[in-house]
Amino acid sequence: MATAFDTPLDQAALDQLFVEARTFNHYTDRPVSEADLRAIWDLTKMGPTSANQLPARFVWCTSPEAKERLALCASDSNADKIRAAPVSLVIGMDTEFHEYLPQLFPHADAKSWFDGNRELREASAFRNSSLQGGYFILAARALGFGTGPMSGFDAGAVDKAFFADQPSVRTNFIATLGHGDTAKLHDRSPRPAFETFNRIV
Structure with a gap:
């Protein structure tokens, strides 16, 4: 019997998430509400991270x-x-994400895996917050929004501006969010064939 876990999404859903989805640099005037941000987070937080670490810390700049x-x-x-x-x-x-593991991963003493090992925490925080950033993009697309993830910023300056009161938190990347203006899209950049970057061994 088919379940929600083994039934492929239809083509329209795949188009919205991947095939026809775009990175946006321009947005329409349609507003984005706090309820919208909460809905995006409620999907984002469900994406898998190692031992349910959830190290990403989002700052939504609306003003x-x-x-x-x-x-x-x-x-x-x-x-x-x-x-x-x-x-x-x-x-x-958050490189101190392990402090939350007793609540987020209660069926094992996962906090002890990271106590006293800052190098491991930093690697895990970067890897898993990057995953969560990807989940954010897909969650936004799933709910009808566009995003514009970007580099091109001074991470130290962003840390000082937004995380000065949270010294264990550092910036991974930044993004924009809204209802994408499709009239201002440039041509899609190419994507390689499977054989270009893949091997089956």
């Missing part, structure tokens, strides 16, 4: 003041995108 703070940490072209987007956000990573 002009917050977006300006972030824009001042970015390259000129990215700064314009940050200011113009309905929402801009910082995806950070």
Whole structure:
């Protein structure tokens, strides 16, 4: 008997998430509400991370003041995108994520795996917060939004601007969010065939 776990999504869903989905640099004037942000997070948090670490820490910049703070940490072209987007956000990573593991992973003493091993925590925080950033993109697309993930920023400046009160948190990457303006899309960049970057061994 088929279940939700072994039935493929239909083509329309695959198109929305992957095939026809795009990275947006421009957005329409349609607003993005706090309820929308919470809905995106409620999907994002369900994506798998190692031992349910959930090390990502999101800062959703919705006010002009917050977006300006972030824009001042970015390259000129990215700064314009940050200011113009309905929402801009910082995806950070908490290197002290293990303090939450007794609640998030209660069936094992997972906290002890990371106690006293900062190098392991940093590697795990980066890897798993990157995964969560990917889940954020897919969650936003699934709910009808567009995103514009980007590099091109001063991570130390972003940390100072948004995580000064959380010294264990550092910036992974930044992004914009809104209802994408499809009229301003450029041609899609190419994607390689399977054989280009893959091997079956």
